[in-house]
Amino acid sequence: xxxxxxxxxxxxxxxxxxxxxxxxxxxxxxxxxxxxxxxxxxxxxxxxxxxxxxxxxxxxxxxxxxxxxxxxxxxxxxxxxxxxxxxxxxxxxxxxxxxxxxxxxxxxxxxxxxxxxxxxxxxxxxxxxxxxxxxxxxxxxxxxxxxxxxxxxxxxxxxxxxxxxxxxxxxxxxxxxxxxxxxxxxxxxxxxxxxxxxxxxxxxxxxxxxxxxxxxxxxxxxxxxxxxxxxxxxxxxxxxxxxxxxxxxxxxxxxxxxxxxxxxxxxxxxxxxxxxxxxxxxxxxxxxxxxxxxxxxxxxxxxxxxxxxxxxxxxxxxxxxxxxxxxxxxxxxxxxxxxxxxxxxxxxxxxxxxxxxxxxxxxxxxxxxx
Amino acid sequence: xxxxxxxxxxxxxxxxxxxxxxxxxxxxxxxxxxxxxxxxxxxxxxxxxxxxxxxxxxxxxxxxxxxxxxxxxxxxxxxxxxxxxxxxxxxxxxxxxxxxxxxxxxxxxxxxxxxxxxxxxxxxxxxxxxxxxxxxxxxxxxxxxxxxxxxxxxxxxxxxxxxxxxxxxxxxxxxxxxxxxxxxxxxxxxxxxxxxxxxxxxxxxxxxxxxxxxxxxxxxxxxxxxxx
Numbered sequence: 001x002x003x004x005x006x007x008x009x010x011x012x013x014x015x016x017x018x019x020x021x022x023x024x025x026x027x028x029x030x031x032x033x034x035x036x037x038x039x040x041x042x043x044x045x046x047x048x049x050x051x052x053x054x055x056x057x058x059x060x061x062x063x064x065x066x067x068x069x070x071x072x073x074x075x076x077x078x079x080x081x082x083x084x085x086x087x088x089x090x091x092x093x094x095x096x097x098x099x100x101x102x103x104x105x106x107x108x109x110x111x112x113x114x115x116x117x118x119x120x121x122x123x124x125x126x127x128x129x130x131x132x133x134x135x136x137x138x139x140x141x142x143x144x145x146x147x148x149x150x151x152x153x154x155x156x157x158x159x160x161x162x163x164x165x166x167x168x169x170x171x172x173x174x175x176x177x178x179x180x181x182x183x184x185x186x187x188x189x190x191x192x193x194x195x196x197x198x199x200x201x202x203x204x205x206x207x208x209x210x211x212x213x214x215x216x217x218x219x220x221x222x223x224x225x226x227x228x229x230x231x232x233x234x235x236x237x238x239x240x241x242x243x244x245x246x247x248x249x250x251x252x253x254x255x256x257x258x259x260x261x262x263x264x265x266x267x268x269x270x271x272x273x274x275x276x277x278x279x280x281x282x283x284x285x286x287x288x289x290x291x292x293x294x295x296x297x298x299x300x301x302x303x304x305x306x307x308x309x310x311x312x313x314x315x316x317x318x319x320x321x322x323x324x325x326x327x328x329x330x331x332x333x334x335x336x337x338x339x340x341x342x343x344x345x346x347x348x349x350x351x352x353x354x355x356x357x358x359x360x361x362x363x364x365x366x367x368x369x370x
Numbered sequence: 371x372x373x374x375x376x377x378x379x380x381x382x383x384x385x386x387x388x389x390x391x392x393x394x395x396x397x398x399x400x401x402x403x404x405x406x407x408x409x410x411x412x413x414x415x416x417x418x419x420x421x422x423x424x425x426x427x428x429x430x431x432x433x434x435x436x437x438x439x440x441x442x443x444x445x446x447x448x449x450x451x452x453x454x455x456x457x458x459x460x461x462x463x464x465x466x467x468x469x470x471x472x473x474x475x476x477x478x479x480x481x482x483x484x485x486x487x488x489x490x491x492x493x494x495x496x497x498x499x500x501x502x503x504x505x506x507x508x509x510x511x512x513x514x515x516x517x518x519x520x521x522x523x524x525x526x527x528x529x530x531x532x533x534x535x536x537x538x539x540x541x542x543x544x545x546x547x548x549x550x551x552x553x554x555x556x557x558x559x560x561x562x563x564x565x566x567x568x569x570x571x572x573x574x575x576x577x578x579x580x581x582x583x584x585x586x587x588x589x590x591x592x593x594x595x596x597x598x
Contacts, residue, residue, distance in 0.1 A: 013402040015567075020472050027465040034457055038450070041596035053592035060588045068468040069581045075406065078413045085417035089424040096428055100435055 016073035026067045033060045124236055127210040128182040128226060130217070134207075138215025141208055145201065146216075149312070154219040163314045164197050165300060174222035181226040183234040185213035197302050197312045281363025284356055288349055289364075293318070297367035305345040313345050322368040333361045389566040405571050412575040416582050419545075423586050426538050430593060433534065437527055444523055444531035445597045447512065449503060453595035456499050457587065463492030464584040467553075471577040474570040479560060482573070486557045489580065493550045500543055507532070514540075535594055542590060545583050552576045 037056040041049065066072040071079055127134070142154070149168040151157040156170035169177070178188045189209045192200035201209060217223040226234075275296045276282055285297075292301050297318030305313045318327075326333040334357055340348035352360065385394050387401055398404040434441045470485030507513075511520040514536035518529035556576045559565065565573060 013406075015405075015475055017475055018468075018472065020469055023465055023468045023472065027461060030461045030464075031458065034454070034461065037592055037596065038454055041450075041592070049597075053596055057589050057592055061585055064464060064581055064585050064588065068464050068584075069578055075410070077410055081410070081413045081417055085420040085424075089420065089427075092424060092428050093431060096432060097435070100432055 016070060018067065018070060018073070022067060026063050029063055030060055033063075124183075124186075124206065124210070124234065127207060128186070128236070130182065130214040134211045134214045135218050137208070138211035138213070138218075141204070141212055142215055145204070146212065149197065150216075154216055160197075160312045163312050164302060165314060166196050168198070171216045171219040172221070174220050176220075176222070179224075179230070180217060180220060180222055181224050181230045182210065182213050182217065183226050183230050183236065185217060186210055187234065189213060276363065276366055279359070279363050279366065280355075281359035281361070284352070284360045285363055285367075292346070297364065303345055305343070318364065318367045320368075324368070327365050327368045330358070330361045333357075333364070387566070387569040390564055390569045392564070392569045401568060405569075405574075408571050408575060409578075412578050416578060419582055419586075423538070423541070426534070426541070427589065427593075430534050430538070433530055434597075437530065440525045440527040441531050442597050443525045444528040445594065447507070447510075447520075447523065447532075448535070448595050449506075450595050452499050452503055453591055456496050457591045459492050459495050459499070460584045460587050463489045463496070464581055466492065467577050467580045471570070471573050474560065474565050474573040475567055477565075477567040479563065479565075482565075483557060483560050486553055486560065490550060490553050490557065493546055493553070496546055497543065497550075500539065538590055538594070542583070542586055545586070549576075549580050549583050552579060 033056050037053055040052050040056075045052065065082070071082060142150075143152070146154075147158055149156075149158040149160050149164065150171065151161065151168070154171035156168045156173075158168060161168050169175075174180075176185070177193065178184055186209050188198075189204075189212055190200060190202045192198050201212075204212075226236075274282065274286070285293075289297075292303060293299055293315050294301050294317075299315035299317040302312045302314045321327055326336050337360070338348050338350040340346045385396060386392065387394065394401055394404050398407065466485045466488040470482050470489060473479075473482035473485060510522070512518060512532050514533045515529070518532060520528070553576060556573050559572065
């Protein structure tokens, strides 16, 4: 047992004694490199600043590693271990960078800045004058954003128009609800038409909206110019002078949006008009159904269903449906209400107790008749 | 049987390194073997440290890449002079540490102790400077993560830069503190006569650790303080 494990004085292996003056020289080199890196940081070399800084840092690191840590005179094993760590770090950085820095969509900050720059540079005084380029641009945008409701030729006969009330505008009719002057049509596109399915398209760039305005006006036999009153209302000074820059679309802070989403939808119903307000099912109907099915189930509420593009569907009135299966069979009623109508916008409601189901069924049944 | 074994070990002085009371564990074939293995183990530990800080450096790279203006604006709040002072202090401490190890190698006990003391003083200086930097920031309302409330930087994401700053320099500062504890331990053992030119492994390994701490700062300084 003893002999094999006798520690030997291995004369082949000696600790490498670095002369202490070498350490001092290395230190001086490190200080010089530090001075250089501080010095170069005070000048603007653009992208080269970071390159220089990292190059110098790597040189300093090499001095520390090779001489202070004596890796220069060390075993291969230690060198490999160390090199491997930097190797893996390099892989980490390169692979991450290969994703991050080759993304083509602008990062959120850049997108916001682009938007702000765009909005600030807009001159509505120029845009309100129709040009063939704007009309063509408007035609292309119309196909994507508008044709679903207004129809491919702007006749108000789009695919979704069947379900809408009031019907989308037929631009070939010559009638303009809010005026047919460029700034007026722009305004209508920007703010939508309250009480109708015409939404606000303020999310489109200002130029895009003017392009659309000019296009739809080109479809109309009646396309008046901006009057001085129109210009005043739009805050524009007139031809040639720089227009007011449109305010950048304010974004709702996320916290506020989340708060709003948490609030239950409050539906205000004038109590005098509600049918059978004391019926046990009335409160249930009020809390769950009125938003879509309307006061007393008269319907006529539109909501978008689906995406790409969304279709506007409207709830029908219960009045005509006394003979429907769900108005005559409680089980059928429960089935439809609890499952909803997939593809047609009605969600499922299944959290009712037995009494609540009965009450609701009885109440809804009551709404199908006088 | 156990008694015999113990007796055999106690009387077998060839396992003890000359001039010290360090017993070479018998699974090593020689003093050199033990030194070699210990050093390799230390290097493996340093590899993990590099990967630890590496992760933070990658996070830095990502956010600086995404928000370069934020980083440029926010870093103006850092004091470059203090940063440079700390860099010089740490570089000097690396010198004294290396020389301290060199003296241990040459069995120059008193000189080794002196160098270790100077290294320790440099470390304390570093942490004192950091104390002033941090307290100035806290005074302004610059805190890490969600506690950030300084209004003076015209960039909503400035807090991001400072989260990285506090995390990276904080973790580094913790390593400086640990290094100080290790150096103090080595200092005491050197004064006690534990080491000779035949056995000074703990001094060597502590030296390696300390150089790594310096190495990390060599990268932290330009990346945080000198954003051009």
